[in-house]
Amino acid sequence: MIKPLRWVKQGLAIWRKDLQIEFRTRYTYSALVMFAVTTLVTVSFAIGGFTADVEITAALLWIILFFSAMAGLARTFVAEEETGTVTALKMAAQPEPVYLGKYLFNVTILCSLALLVVPLFIMLLNISIVLPLAFCAVVLLGTLGLAGASTILAAIVSKAGAKNSLLTVLAFPVLLPLLITAISATRAALGGGLAAEVRSHLLTLFFYNGVAVVASLLLFEYVWNE
Amino acid sequence: MFWQIILGIWMSAVIVASFLYMPSTQGLGEMGRIIVYHVPAAWIAVAAYLMAMLNSLGYLRQNKLQLDRQAQINAELGTVFCLLATVTGAIWSRGAWGQYWNWDPRQTSITVLLMIYAAYFVLRSAIPDAERRARLAAVYAILAFLTVPFLVFIAPRVYVSLHPDLINVQNRSFAMDRKMLVVFLASLLGFTGLYAWMYNVQLRLENLLAAAAMKRREYDG
Numbered sequence: 001m002i003k004p005l006r007w008v009k010q011g012l013a014i015w016r017k018d019l020q021i022e023f024r025t026r027y028t029y030s031a032l033v034m035f036a037v038t039t040l041v042t043v044s045f046a047i048g049g050f051t052a053d054v055e056i057t058a059a060l061l062w063i064i065l066f067f068s069a070m071a072g073l074a075r076t077f078v079a080e081e082e083t084g085t086v087t088a089l090k091m092a093a094q095p096e097p098v099y100l101g102k103y104l105f106n107v108t109i110l111c112s113l114a115l116l117v118v119p120l121f122i123m124l125l126n127i128s129i130v131l132p133l134a135f136c137a138v139v140l141l142g143t144l145g146l147a148g149a150s151t152i153l154a155a156i157v158s159k160a161g162a163k164n165s166l167l168t169v170l171a172f173p174v175l176l177p178l179l180i181t182a183i184s185a186t187r188a189a190l191g192g193g194l195a196a197e198v199r200s201h202l203l204t205l206f207f208y209n210g211v212a213v214v215a216s217l218l219l220f221e222y223v224w225n226e
Numbered sequence: 227m228f229w230q231i232i233l234g235i236w237m238s239a240v241i242v243a244s245f246l247y248m249p250s251t252q253g254l255g256e257m258g259r260i261i262v263y264h265v266p267a268a269w270i271a272v273a274a275y276l277m278a279m280l281n282s283l284g285y286l287r288q289n290k291l292q293l294d295r296q297a298q299i300n301a302e303l304g305t306v307f308c309l310l311a312t313v314t315g316a317i318w319s320r321g322a323w324g325q326y327w328n329w330d331p332r333q334t335s336i337t338v339l340l341m342i343y344a345a346y347f348v349l350r351s352a353i354p355d356a357e358r359r360a361r362l363a364a365v366y367a368i369l370a371f372l373t374v375p376f377l378v379f380i381a382p383r384v385y386v387s388l389h390p391d392l393i394n395v396q397n398r399s400f401a402m403d404r405k406m407l408v409v410f411l412a413s414l415l416g417f418t419g420l421y422a423w424m425y426n427v428q429l430r431l432e433n434l435l436a437a438a439a440m441k442r443r444e445y446d447g
Contacts, residue, residue, distance in 0.1 A: 173342040177376035219365045
C-alpha cells in the first residue's frame, strides 16, 4: 500500500511543525550558522590575503559544509526523544511521512545555511567562479545529498542513545562518495574545468541523492518502529 | 581436525609454489607474485561483506538474532581480509608505483570500505541492547553498502586508475598464463577454505556465548 500523495501531505505537516518549533527557539539554525561562520573565519584568517588554489578552496568549502551539517542535523530526532514527543509522532503518522518531513526540514535548514555561507566563502576567500551555474547546481545537489543521507543516520543515532559525535563517525563513510564527487565538481566549476566533466559529476550527485532517499524511505521503518 | 591439517598443507604448498613453480609475470617481474595473495584476499573480503549485507537484510525480514551474529562475523572476517588486501596492495604499490600510498581510486575505495565497517563496529559497541543493536546495525550495513557502487564502479571510470585489471571485460579474457592460473586458483581455494574455517569457529563461539548469556539470565531471574 503505497500512498505517495498522503505521505507528502503528512510529511509537509511535519515539516511545518518542525519549522514552527525552529522559529520559536532558533537553536538548530543559530548553532549551525555559528559553527559554519567560525570555521569560515578561521580558514579565511589563516589564508589571509593570499588567494588559495581551487584545489584547496573546493575541499575547504565541503569540509565546512559537512561538519556544520553534522553539528546541526544530529539533533533532528534527539529533540523528539528529549521532549518525549516521539510516541505522539508515532501515533500521528506512518514512518515514511515522518522521514519525509524530517528530510524536508533538514533540506530547508541546510539550503538556507548554504545561501548564507557560500557567498561569504566566495567573498572572504576572494574566489572568482568560472562556471557560476554549474557551481550553484553542485552546491544545491551536494547539500540535498548531505541532508538525504544524514536524516536516517540521525534517527539511528537518536535510538543509539544519542552518543556524542556518533553521527559524524557514521555519516563520514556513507557521505564520502558524495563529498569526493562534490569536491571534484566544485574544483571543475571554480577552476574552469570542462563542462562535460562537471555534467558527469552532477549526474553522479543526482543518482546519489536518489539512492539515499529511496533507501532511507525503505529502511526508515525499521529504525523508527520498535 | 582433519580439514585444518589439509588446509595447512594446502596453503603451505601454495606459498612454496608461488615462489618456485610460478613464473615471474610479464611487465611486473618478481613483484607480480603478490597477486596470489592480494587478489584472493580482496575477493574474499568483498564476498564476506556481501554476505554480511545479505545477513542484515535477512535479519530485518526474520528478526532472528542468529542472523545478526552471522552478519557481525562476516563483517569482522571481511575486515580481516580487507586489511590483508590493503597491506599487500600497499607493498605492491611501493614496488610498482614507487609509493606505498598515492590515493589511486582503488586505494580510495578500499579505505572507504574499511571506514564503513569501522563505523559499523563503533555503532554496534554504542548500543547495549541486543535486539536494538541488531536492527540499527543491519540498517546501517545496508545503507553503507549501497554507497559502495559509487566508489567501486563510478570513481575508477571518472578518475584514471593505474591498478591492473585481472579480468578484461572488453576482451573477455583473463590475463594469466597456465602455470600462474593454477597457483592462483589453488590460492583462491585455500583462502576460501580459510574463510570457511574461521567463520565456523567464530559462529560456534558466538552461539555458545549467546547461549551462556541466556542461561545466566534464566539463573538470575
